[in-house]
Amino acid sequence: MHFLGEFLGYLAGISTAVCFLPQTIKTIKTKDVGGLSFWSYLIYNIGILSWILYGVYLGSLQMMLFNAISLVFAGTILFMIVSGKKNKVNK
Amino acid sequence: MHFLGEFLGYLAGISTAVCFLPQTIKTIKTKDVGGLSFWSYLIYNIGILSWILYGVYLGSLQMMLFNAISLVFAGTILFMIVSGKKNKVNK
Structure with missing residues (x-):
């Protein structure tokens, strides 16, 4: 139980640390920020x-x-959401 | 310093607890999952x-x-990313 508990702590920490790497790569590649919530990422960053x-x-x-x-x-x-939406307004 | 420290703990906990409420509302409303990363949300859920x-x-x-x-x-x-992408394949 002790090993499993400690393992869960590391799994949790590493997962939430790296989880937005695929999203970052996808957003940089596609520049598609239309479906992303500005407020969610603002609150998440805070x-x-x-x-x-x-x-x-x-x-x-x-x-x-x-x-x-x-x-x-x-x-x-x-940053990409903010600059993406600004570009949209400017166009 | 003690009060500020405890406040930061609550701010952190509440922010990361509710941060994906706006994203959930946005995704339910727009059904636009094209810009969302399946892998990011899978790893985040894990x-x-x-x-x-x-x-x-x-x-x-x-x-x-x-x-x-x-x-x-x-x-x-x-769930919406998975069902959204499935619908796209079916269409």
């Missing part, structure tokens, strides 16, 4: 940034590290 | 499910609760 700062507060390197990886992808997607 | 089970292992009600809320939205989006 949430991830808060997890990093909470990790600093708790002194948890894992929390800072895993969430920093996630922030790179989520931040890129948010 | 990650969130692992957080819930890790919460069970640690006995953390907050971890179970916040991640269960997130799983409802992420699961709905994943």
Whole structure:
């Protein structure tokens, strides 16, 4: 049970850290941001940034590290949504 | 510092719990799943499910609760991506 519990913690951390890598690649390739929610990614970025700062507060390197990886992808997607919608307005 | 730290923890938990509510509403309304990454939402769902089970292992009600809320939205989006792509193939 101890091994399974620790394994679940790592699986959870790694999964949520890298989950938006495929979305980032897809969005960069297709530039299709029409179906993506600006508000969802804004709130997600705020949430991830808060997890990093909470990790600093708790002194948890894992929390800072895993969430920093996630922030790179989520931040890129948010940036592409904002610049994509702006281009649409300009056209 | 203590108050700010605790506040960040709640802000982080609530943000990542509700962040995919706007995406869920948008996807249900528009049915536009073309820009959404199947792999990202599959990995995200696995990650969130692992957080819930890790919460069970640690006995953390907050971890179970916040991640269960997130799983409802992420699961709905994943379901819509799968059924949306299937419809596209059938048409």
